[in-house]
Amino acid sequence: MLLQSTFIQSPLHQHVSLSSTSSHPFSIPFGFRGSTLVRTITMHNHPVITCSISQVHSYGTVDYERRPPVKWNSVYKKISMMENPELGSATVLNQYENDGKRLTKWELCRIVKELRKFKRYKLALEVYEWMNNRGDRFRMSTSDTAIQLDLIAKVRGISNAEDYFLNLPDTLMDKRTYGALLNAYVHGRVREKAESLLDKMRSKGYATHPLPFNVMMTLYMNLKHYDKVDSLISEMMEKKIPLDIYSYNIWLSCRGSLGSVEKMEQVFEQMKLNRTINPNWTTFSTMATMYLKLGLLGKAEECLKNVESRITGRDRIPYHYLISLYGGIGNKEEVHRVWNIYKSVFPNIPNLGYHAVISSLARLDDIEGAEKIFDDWLSIKTTYDPRIVNILMSYYVKKGFLENAEALFKQMVEMGGKPNSSTWEILAEGHIRERRISEALSCLKEATSAERSKNWKPKPANMTSLLKLCEQEADTASREVVVGILRQMGCFEDEAYMSYIPISNRVPNGEELLAEKGKIDNDDDSNISDGAEMLLNQLQGSL
Template identity: 30%
Template sequence: MWALGRAANPLRSQGCHVGAFRACCTKFIVQSDYIENAVGITEPAELVAGAPLLPKRLYHSPSIHVYLHPGSRSLSSQAGAKSSGDEEELEDGFSELETPASIDSIEESNTGEEIDEELVSGPDLSDIDSVESLAEASQNELDLSDADADAEAEAEAEAGATDEESKKKRFPLDLFRAIMNAPHVGSALDKWVAEGNRLGRSEISVCMINLRKRRMYGRALQISEWLEKNKQIKFVERDYASHLDLIAKVRGLQKAEQYIGKIPESFRGEIIYRTLLANCVVATNVKKAEEVFNKMRDLDFPITTFACNQLLLLYKRFDKKKIADVLLLMEKENAKPTLFTYRLLIDTKGQSNDITGMEQVLETMKAERIEPDIFTQFVLSKHYINAGLNEKAEGVLKEMEGCSLVENRGACRNLLPLYAALGKADDVKRVWKACEPKPQLEECVAAIEAWGKLGKIEEAEAVFEKMCKTWKKLPTKNYTALLRVYADHKLLSKGKDLAKRMADSGCRIGPLTWDGLVKLYVEAGDVEKADSILQKAVQQSSLKPMFNSYMVIMDQYAKRGDVHNAEKMFHRLKLAGYAGRIRQYQTLLQAYVNAKTPAYGFRDRMKADNIFPNKAVAAQLAQVDAFKKTAISDLLD
């Protein structure tokens, strides 16, 4: 118990006092049985003796349990308004809030047949610290799979199917294929019904799941709208939640909020709001996430571990000082931490280079009889490697491998990048050899990235060619893996040839490809060409480029002290919907610092966007303050 208290020492680099994590987490562990994944407040709250630790809203109130340094903020982004957040993607059945996408669940996955280029199989472990990846890694938390099973059982009962018939028809893909092959979703559904085909929950569920796995949210939304309009099925709360999720993904949070008002009040429950909360976190909208969370409290919905995990996920990225407050709230509401909760805390500790604290959190997790999964082991290994503790990292890798790679095949895609990070080419070769006879797409991507990290371009190319021979059509992700390898090694000519090959193969050119091309030209020193590619992509497509694509270019302008172009990229980031992230402000400030130019009104700009400077940004602001006083300026004045 005391070990966890020490492990939960707050992140001093983020400004937490030593007592913050200790008090709330220590108590946490005693009570936990198992572990799981712009608006402020109306008035300040002050704790007095005998008062509750946390008021109903998410105030920050100093107490003997939680004490943050002056200047730290509560769970609300801004004091002085009304308020109330969550982040997992929804996985349907006709409600899809939790099952991670898996290549194995798709009929054509490993048969050598054509694969849709939008297929996504799960979190990219090479970027496990990103909000999006951790979000995908925790999709099981929404726990709507029971509704899917119930819906399918109901559909089979309606059709009078026997057990044997159910097994044969367990995954009815005919509707999904019809939707995929039709130019218009509505006409395809009209034709499907007109031909007398069955359109029950089982068919809808499978179709929606496969569309979501390919991130084809637009088509999934059209299906949901058609079903609601035609009253083909009787909507329940989870169906409305699924529809809400799709609106948020396709049309944004504002439209999603408006849709809530159209949902019958009897179905406007906790699932609806946690779905909106999840999308606020996906959109990295801290202010709106807190507003939704507080709204859930106002409506007297139970404070679930899922909702708290979403706040942890958000604050892990944007404001680590608030993590202690969320943990205290979980203790107060008896929301038991989950495996995902611990994974977030372990990753947070690792990011702050607190390896001792990270290990103590792990010990506490095990004491609660929760064993680390592959994702958690990956996070541990990555932080050991970053800290130079290679022996400890290798020990975790051996645990991941188990007795046999053949028997523990699922670990291979995670082992490849880790062994590459350790510089162990022989182990990368050994793991890839276990996969090579019947490789999976994700293993191929991991192998390409691993060989690229080791500088073995020919080996990476050989894996790519094997994929081309195994599958008739490759997803975009598999091309961009090799494209990034070429970018890392400044192989501009090879990268351009690969991009042309992608186009010739009929591969859809989207954000992943744009990101690879941008990096390719930036690494080759042609920032203007990279900027031009990104600008053309935005003009020619309705898809949104990745945040990293903008930042790679903006970083280069900042290094040059090119304030004009850095400001231009900053503006384009906001137009693309990437607001509320301190990194873009930090990069823009660096452009002013390098240009030795004062940044007039920059603090006000940040305040208007509800961004508060951390220690590094505060130092930058001091450097570009047009009115700062120095010894010389005082004399001259």
């Protein structure tokens, strides 16, 4: 049970105000754990079994926006808002202590928690390294070690995390550090190493609770190995390892992903029979997503009512899913209603919230509503998130209003926004639709060098259309540029991706590609996750 509390915390356990909440669903306070306990609290006439919580500090769902600032918070802001992040966290920490002030380990770990919550992993790792250089002041626990391993995996890659793990002294090798390495493998989809490590955890007696099984099941869900999910569930039952709320929600998603409404509902009924488990908002949003995918809109809408009734504390994430799923159902009135409730509950809405509502309204063809909320966002934004702009730009392009998309793009740049790869590709798509080959290629070249373009690949549908246009215009030079872009972005190494690109003859490096089989839309601005993806985000998003 201790590993569970130190390894992961997410809205799946947000029954009461004892669980951690944030604008991102996860924050894993590895380093904040003393002894643990389980509390049962009654809310709304229902017993609620909470997850393990610390006796030292519980990080409740307090509205931090209304709390008076504390010392750690001021230091956190200085680190997170540095004009030049390359200077590193140590610069701020050294300056603070040079001014005659001292930070406690709890305060430093709290800063790490916030940095991780907003995915500032490099800065968070630098805080721990600063503490490591002051070993006489700060004693590192296995929980601290686990969180450092996790940060190293995210910042420097899995191989560096492995080296860190292998060099740990025996006193710091326990279920927490093993669990952190397992999560790194799962997050990187390194299946064989993850399976081998889980076997080692079994042999050491570290797999006697649900967490490592839940983490492993997320990998199998990601890889669509649904039979292996069932196998792990069976193992847990045979070994009398109790299924927790995570286990049931993953199992529900697995059954729904297989297209079996009956089996998914059987899992739900079994879940209700377990008196230690209360279905939470994630349970019902998972089921709503599956019903939506299967076209059972009535059942999906019924589940969404259950989602809303189970929102507790200061958690924004359920509102994002409600808005998105109501958009998927096609219920514009409910999108607006939930959005208005959301605004009334929270004085500040994060970019993710605006992304959810603008995307849903655009999907429902309520462009006036989407534009109005976009203007509201412009008036209060703290950062210019290109993903929000991309929603409207994509809508304009698909409706044939390229001029509108270009005007919005120009406005973004003038206001200091940085286009991402998808922004440039949206413009390229508009030019492709108007048969402007050179303009489309110019935008795609910009996309390959945009910030964070390393993991971007152009949509196969766009590249297919552009290649066909080059063929129709007998423009072999432009065709070779398209092939070069595909090669530059590593598309040729992705056989599944390339099977959708119709290149009829041999390309310069001699690779023979399959004919087009269909259309893949890999737009990174897509707003609705399926049930499996939602659970994967919640279990891994901030690990």
